[in-house]
Amino acid sequence: MKVYLDNCCYNRPYDDQTQIRIHLETEAKLYIQEMIKLGKVDLVTSYILEYENSKNRFSHKKQAISDFMNAYESYYVGAERAEEAVNIAEDITLTGVKNMDALHVACAVLAECDYFVTTDDRLLKYQTDKIQIVAPEEFIRRMEAIDK
Numbered sequence: 001m002k003v004y005l006d007n008c009c010y011n012r013p014y015d016d017q018t019q020i021r022i023h024l025e026t027e028a029k030l031y032i033q034e035m036i037k038l039g040k041v042d043l044v045t046s047y048i049l050e051y052e053n054s055k056n057r058f059s060h061k062k063q064a065i066s067d068f069m070n071a072y073e074s075y076y077v078g079a080e081r082a083e084e085a086v087n088i089a090e091d092i093t094l095t096g097v098k099n100m101d102a103l104h105v106a107c108a109v110l111a112e113c114d115y116f117v118t119t120d121d122r123l124l125k126y127q128t129d130k131i132q133i134v135a136p137e138e139f140i141r142r143m144e145a146i147d148k
Helices: 008-016 018-039 047-054 060-070 079-093 098-110 122-124 136-147
Strands: 002-005 041-048 073-077 114-115 132-134
Touching: 002 008, 002 018, 008 018, 008 047, 008 060, 018 060, 018 073, 018 098, 018 136, 041 047, 041 098, 047 060, 047 079, 060 073, 073 098, 079 098, 098 122, 114 136, 122 132, 122 136, 132 136
Parallel strands: 002 041, 002 114, 041 073, 114 132
Antiparallel strands: none
């Protein structure tokens, strides 16, 4: 099973943990990371994730995210597929999804991911038959249902 975590997922543990929603999403995201480390799911990353992470103004966050992606990625969508990603993303942006978010989804589609995990409410509203877009907690619920 292939999973793509978008940039907001990677940064969720660094957000204000006093907000219950953020705390729960963080715990779920960290649990997904453990699933990845244990080889229960395959992590997909992309040139878009690298680009967005490179813009992180906090070097310790940027490095931790980069280290995780590099250590555990099973599949990488490189810049050589940028034209394909842009073509897919153009259709997605017509639904109101922001360009960078659409490029993330496009990369996940190109990698034939089963799930795209995000904490972005606007992106969670976008649905397609090409990939399942879910919040971290929903991803865990679905994985637990599969395990039963």
